[in-house]
Amino acid sequence: xxxxxxxxxxxxxxxxxxxxxxxxDINLVIHDGEFIGVIGHTGSGKSTLVQxxxxxxxxxxxxVYFNGEDIYDPDFDKKKLRxxxxxxxxxxxxxxxxxxxxxxxxxxxxxxxxxxKEIELRAYKAxxxxxxxxxxxxxxxxxxxxxxxxRVAIAGVLAMEPEVLVLDEPTAGLDPKGRTEIxxxxxxxxxxxxxxxxxxxxxxxxxxxxxxxIVVMNQGEIVFDAKPDEVFCHYKELEAIGLSAPEVTYIxxxxxxxxxxxxxxxxxxxxxxxxxxxxxxxxxxx
Numbered sequence: 001x002x003x004x005x006x007x008x009x010x011x012x013x014x015x016x017x018x019x020x021x022x023x024x025d026i027n028l029v030i031h032d033g034e035f036i037g038v039i040g041h042t043g044s045g046k047s048t049l050v051q052x053x054x055x056x057x058x059x060x061x062x063x064v065y066f067n068g069e070d071i072y073d074p075d076f077d078k079k080k081l082r083x084x085x086x087x088x089x090x091x092x093x094x095x096x097x098x099x100x101x102x103x104x105x106x107x108x109x110x111x112x113x114x115x116x117k118e119i120e121l122r123a124y125k126a127x128x129x130x131x132x133x134x135x136x137x138x139x140x141x142x143x144x145x146x147x148x149x150x151r152v153a154i155a156g157v158l159a160m161e162p163e164v165l166v167l168d169e170p171t172a173g174l175d176p177k178g179r180t181e182i183x184x185x186x187x188x189x190x191x192x193x194x195x196x197x198x199x200x201x202x203x204x205x206x207x208x209x210x211x212x213x214i215v216v217m218n219q220g221e222i223v224f225d226a227k228p229d230e231v232f233c234h235y236k237e238l239e240a241i242g243l244s245a246p247e248v249t250y251i252x253x254x255x256x257x258x259x260x261x262x263x264x265x266x267x268x269x270x271x272x273x274x275x276x277x278x279x280x281x282x283x284x285x286x
Contacts, residue, residue, distance in 0.1 A: 002196050003065065003085075004029050004030075005052065007025055008023055010052070010060050022220050023049060023052075023221075028049075030198065032163075032194070035190050036198045036213050037207030037213070037214045040217030040243070044220070045219070047168055050166045053085050083161070085163070085166065086160055086166065087157070088167045088170055092157075099140065101136055102138060105156045108159050109159045123159050126155040130158065131181075147174055151182070154182075165189070167197070167199050208232065208268055213225070216243070232249045233249075233265060235253075248266055248269060249266075251272060260276075
């Protein structure tokens, strides 16, 4: 198993008269190779939670283990941890700063003390993994489109060769086409490289389509932790905490209310289409 979060609580401004308890006794196990979606309304604690995974924020109480090691142990190598648990922040293109794309992607592995050859090999591989053509390597990153900038920023993290990739709202601000391209690319990386991916998102459709498991946050606590269909069947509870289910869930529920014997656990358009076609292919249906 990759990461264990054990009774973690996080309090901001704890030494003031107005402490904020951002996380409350969180217990979570993240297994190798999983694709996990973390959802919740603004202020639910989801971004705070993922920043504990590579030690950017230290828990007020509790422990975090990476591959069986306590990351708060004084002898634990935090620098190594941050190369193994790569965090891509929201609007990561704002962190681009080098004169050209290739140099920007080289920046992370350069800080690992690698040889020039190894640094450049990692940068080249990472750029190819995110679909950036050679013709863009020596262009300024600021001349690229929004989606291309996002890919370059993700490549900068991939060049560190992480075991775990954490993405905080990686599709924020992108158009539908750009969002689909980024998420499809991330899913391909997770599948082909057996990488653990943790996706923080507001989009129910995105998590329904791509992730294997959903963690729902509310007021610093985990309220659901299950497969997408198991989480979204609780759409009324989700609505009560300011969230919703994918549109497909509501459509299937309407079909059921209209008398069609559909499986309302469908969470993606493809699943809903197959379910509806299956209904009308049954003998005596028409």
